[in-house]
Amino acid sequence: DSGVTQTPKHLITATGQRVTLRCSPRSGDLSVYWYQQSLDQGLQFLIQYYNGEERAKGNILERFSAQQFPDLHSELNLSSLELGDSALYFCASSGEVPGSGSPLHFGNGTRLTVT
């Protein structure tokens, strides 16, 4: 058990809808990362937060947004969903400052299916 909790485990929704994915990092970890894993794109970095502040952006679409709250949990919001957004979304956390090259601890992911 990595200590990172993601909810829900599965989500099925229709195109055009909006969903929110939630992540609770390991106790004491200040950094949260979001990754998207799809069959054809592999594991793609979306966005990173450190202690409530956005620190880095990867291949995140404008339809997607995220935030990290004062209690350090994070939410990833996906709107105007398209079929191609179907994927596994992983949250990861780290106890060290961003850019330290330290390992990440992953949750079990949320599987999003857009129909």
Add this chain to the structure above:
Amino acid sequence: GDSVTQMEGPVTLSEEAFLTINCTYTATGYPSLFWYVQYPGEGLQLLLKATKADDKGSNKGFEATYRKETTSFHLEKGSVQVSDSAVYFCALGINTGRRALTFGSGTRLQVQP
């Protein structure tokens, strides 16, 4: 930019066979290197890491050596088991700046009894 290239899978081996999964990288700066493993239905778990050239990371019988001259971090295991069947990801992390880990595309390993 930073990138990681892994050998294509799936890799299919018989139990007790020798395993090598190749990984090469391109990076500016001095990266740390990692291998992660993903079992079916689970998230990625850190398998081993190396933080500087010539370091050898090891865990659960798996090993990888950080080779700066060949920019490689190949994963090896002397005798695989059925329980090693999973997807293996090579990744790099830069020790400066605000960058998250960069992952390779993953290599699926299937071990047959």
